[in-house]
Amino acid sequence: MSFLSLKNLNKQFGDFTAVRDMTLSIEKGEFVSLLGPSGCGKTTTLQMIAGLLEPTSGQILLDGRDISHTPPNKRGLGIVFQSYALFPHMSALDNVAFGLEMRGVGKAERQDRARKALEQVKLGQFMHRFPKEMSGGQRQRVALARALVIEPPVLLLDEPLSNLDAKLREDMRLELRLLQQEIGVTTILVTHDQEEALSMSDRIVVMKEGEMEQIAAPLDLYERPVSPFVSDFVGKTNLFNAEIIDADHVKVAEHILLLPGHGMVTGASMQLSIRPEKFALSPQGDGDEVQVEAAIFHGANWLYRVRGAMGELFVTQPNTGAPGFARGQTARLTWPDGALSMFAEAS
Ligand SMILES: Nc1ncnc2c1ncn2[C@@H]1O[C@H](COP(=O)(O)OP(=O)(O)O)[C@@H](O)[C@H]1O
Ligand SMILES: [Mg+2]
Structure with a gap:
């Protein structure tokens, strides 16, 4: 049985269909990317999984449970956006610990788990810094630690590397992928960057105008695209x-x-x-x-x-x-x- 499944998921805004009939099964520990040009429905799909947008129709199942209408905090998924969305008046440690406080975790355990999460993303020595004292890459790592500290069943990443410069983005791809494999957390990455999707994913879902165009492992997608659209967009x-x-x-x-x-x-x-x-x-x-x-x-x-x-x-x-x-x-x-x-x- 798959760990996370989308079944005939649809999202309409008025009479515009942003996501049409998404059906997808993701295994535990898998890293899946949603890849496609701007406006093809990637973020909308991710936000439905997160619980930030209500599906117009269809189902989302997590570990066999229907979570289609469960509020976001009850789903407990880790989310990282393109903008880091850190609290500017809190240190890295407090930013990471905050989510645990919301969950009623006691202070000592909070600090301990937040410290470990920051060490995982290699920010152990920066934990007392404030966001403005950190580089873009470091802030994005804090955001990642904050998502991971709650030990989410699924990590959702929406263009998390897009604000970083080219060299750092490449380093972060590798690091993020290694960390994901080490923790084994099931991950969905939204990206419009085909290199990012190819280099990090177990499988890639190519989307076009709200629909899935192809699902395949990176090498298969690159070598055997099903349409001119995929062959031109990927590589x-x-x-x-x-x-x-x-x-x-x-x-x-x-x-x-x-x-x-x-x-x-x-x-x-x-x-x-x-x-x-x-x-x-x-x-x-x-x-x-x-x-x-x-x-x-x-x-x-x-x-x-x-x-x-x-x-x-x-x-x-x-x-x-x-x-x-x-x-x-x-x-x-x-x-x-x-x-x-x-x-x-x-x-
Ligand atoms: N709240 C909204 N109201 C109306 N249209 C929306 C809304 N959110 C997204 N859309 C539209 O849905 C389509 C898909 O958006 P989105 O999922 O953000 O695309 P992507 O993340 O692939 O760039 C776009 O055409 C966008 O303009
Ligand atoms: Mg988007």
């Missing part, structure tokens, strides 16, 4: 319209590609997607001739824009230490079998 990709020529061939622009087993009828339209890093670009040899139109060095890799018979393509290649291709150069482009994803719909 970078090259998308082309294609036409089925026969059982083994498709046409992209003026180029005929071998694509055995596509299983579609001759004359049908489809879309193809291939990720920039799946290509190999060589100075000569086999493959399609392409012209390098732009070359951008990113340190760890090169980003090229090339043009060939299929049109314009983005290609990334790892930096090996040798000079890359230069703008204007001619090169040969190949890709392995299975690198193309097919979608039976044309844009």
Whole structure:
């Protein structure tokens, strides 16, 4: 039996449907992300789980109990928002202990548990500081400690890293994931950042316009997106319209590609997607001739824009230490079998 389940969950604001028919089962200890563009219903879903928004219809079950209409304080879930929402006049320790005071925990135990929670998030030596004396990253850790100190059955995170700068955000991803695994707390993360979702989750739920578009483990989602929307939103990709020529061939622009087993009828339209890093670009040899139109060095890799018979393509290649291709150069482009994803719909 799953630990947390959403059953046909809906939320309407007037006649606008923000969340439609969400059905999802989450296992104990699992880390699940809700990923999608702004406005797709992620926060609304999370707030229904937290009890801060009433579902229009559907059910939420926690450990077999229907909590759909249980008030938030009775659900006892830990919540961390993008804004830290700390009390400015309280030290880190008091901020963390506050939730326990609300639950009637005695002073000595409160202090003890708050100290342990701050140590878990590596803020042991900062526990007497006030929020204004801490960096954004430290404040967000206090918010995390405050959510964890009540030992919630589920931790809900709404874009918790969005206010942090890029370097810190990356460090925090790893730390947060390690801490989550160590504690084993079931976690739902809301994010619009595909890298964040890919790097932290056991499973990702991609949402589009209030509905679930795909649920999959990060690698599966990246390698086998179910739609052009997912393939474009999760990672970078090259998308082309294609036409089925026969059982083994498709046409992209003026180029005929071998694509055995596509299983579609001759004359049908489809879309193809291939990720920039799946290509190999060589100075000569086999493959399609392409012209390098732009070359951008990113340190760890090169980003090229090339043009060939299929049109314009983005290609990334790892930096090996040798000079890359230069703008204007001619090169040969190949890709392995299975690198193309097919979608039976044309844009
Ligand atoms: N209280 C509200 N009243 C009316 N519309 C709302 C309300 N809250 C959210 N919405 C709308 O519901 C949609 C989903 O919002 P939200 O869940 O916050 O999106 P996300 O978190 O994915 O960016 C948006 O179009 C938003 O404008
Ligand atoms: Mg949101």
